[in-house]
Amino acid sequence: MSVDSASQDPELLRRLLRAKDRMDAASHEDWPVQRLARVSRVSEAHFARSFKQAFGIPPHRYLLTRRIERATALLRDTDRPITEIAFDTGWDSLGTFGRTFRDVTGESPGAIRARARAAARELSRVPACFVSAAHRPDLTIAVSEKRRRAATDIKGALKTRRSHEPRCPRGRSLRARSG
Numbered sequence: 001m002s003v004d005s006a007s008q009d010p011e012l013l014r015r016l017l018r019a020k021d022r023m024d025a026a027s028h029e030d031w032p033v034q035r036l037a038r039v040s041r042v043s044e045a046h047f048a049r050s051f052k053q054a055f056g057i058p059p060h061r062y063l064l065t066r067r068i069e070r071a072t073a074l075l076r077d078t079d080r081p082i083t084e085i086a087f088d089t090g091w092d093s094l095g096t097f098g099r100t101f102r103d104v105t106g107e108s109p110g111a112i113r114a115r116a117r118a119a120a121r122e123l124s125r126v127p128a129c130f131v132s133a134a135h136r137p138d139l140t141i142a143v144s145e146k147r148r149r150a151a152t153d154i155k156g157a158l159k160t161r162r163s164h165e166p167r168c169p170r171g172r173s174l175r176a177r178s179g
Contacts, residue, residue, distance in 0.1 A: 008054055015040040016054050019047070020062070027066040028090035033059060065136075067091070068104050072135050075109055076116040082109045103147060 019039040023031050036059055037047035051059045071089045074080060080088075086097035086109075102108050107115070 008050065012040075012042070012050060013054060015042065016047075016051055019051070019059075020055065023059070023063050024066060027063060027070060028088060030090070031059070031063050064100070064104070068101060069136055071097070071101065071109065072105070072112060075113045076135070082113075085109070 019036045022039055023036070033044045033048050036051070037044045040047050042050065048059060051062075055062060057065075067089045071085050074085045074089070075082070078085075082098075083094050086094050089097075091097035091100075098109060101112075105112065
């Protein structure tokens with residue numbers, strides 16, 4: 001939770017957590033703000049504003065993060081077809097899944113799978129919690145904002161991608177350790 005969440009009503013925070021838990025449990029389902037607001041028993045506008053204040057990101061972006069995390073885990077840990085993974089993690093279109101996945105992670109689903117298979121031996125020595133953290137997408141800005149920045153400033157996009165590289169507790173890049 002964010003620092004601003006301390007100023008929110010504890011009952012409201014419990015309701016927001018209830019909605020967040022529902023999204024976590026069924027991230028493959030559609031979770032429009034209207035449905036989440038009903039779960040939290042507040043208005044749509046109040047829910048959207050309060051969720052962002054409490055957790056630091058809007059509800060849609062949180063759900064997108066969960067879907068990408070789940071898809072990445074399935075790509076890494078199973079041999080299921082990419083199309084099946086896309087539909088099982090809540091995407092209506094393979095094209096939308098692939099484009100959004102690439103925008104968020106910087107790699108295609110197939111490239112993630114290939115890299116995970118190549119690095120499997122090296123990762124066996126790393127604690128699972130570090131591996132999970134390294135694969136978690138960073139959605140501090142909207143996907144459309146990432147696209148806009150990439151289109152207007154290629155050098156800036158490369159710097160942004162490098163600045164969001166996963167880091168281990170000692171501050172070294174986890175990617176640098178594996179390559």
